């Protein structure tokens with residue numbers, strides 16, 4: 001059965017899958033657009049698809065995705081409350097970071113995605129997500145993580161990428177602390193009910 005592209009969201013997804021605005025389209029198996037809920041108060045932004053994401057067509061489905069899912073589950077943030085996306089929708093070869101040009105080429109699609117999702121809280125996972133979303137290209141994720149940025153209607157929290165934590169397990173507590181800050185903000189903004197005990 002052919003896919004149904006009749007809704008504006010599905011039409012958007014089709015435009016992503018057909019996009020050739022940068023050279024990353026040449027080696028992709030498919031554009032990787034989202035998972036979670038189309039409209040959600042929380043948008044979690046990563047860098048770009050890896051091998052598993054390229055294969056499965058969803059962001060954060062490899063080992064990093066398992067860590068992210070564990071954090072969301074431990075903090076009882078349900079799927080209808082989040083939308084997961086990446087700075088670029090096509091896999092950079094060899095899992096390298098996206099270039100400035102590639103991130104800029106993909107930004108109009110990300111901006112359009114934001115119009116559908118309408119998030120108020122944004123978690124930026126890793127240096128590329130921080131740099132390309134905020135435009136602070138010289139920023140160091142180790143210096144900005146765990147600090148809220150309030151810009152317009154957005155509450156933005158940079159943190160480490162789970163792939164970095166998988167390589168540097170000693171930093172795991174910092175990622176956990178940042179996710180607890182994220183949950184507190186979502187409670188404060190009345191997006192989720194408070195919980196009394198959390199843990200992983």
Ligand code: SF4
Nearest residue numbers: 019021022090105106
């Ligand atoms: S990475 Fe983004 S801009 Fe580049 S081809 Fe893929 S969808 Fe288009």
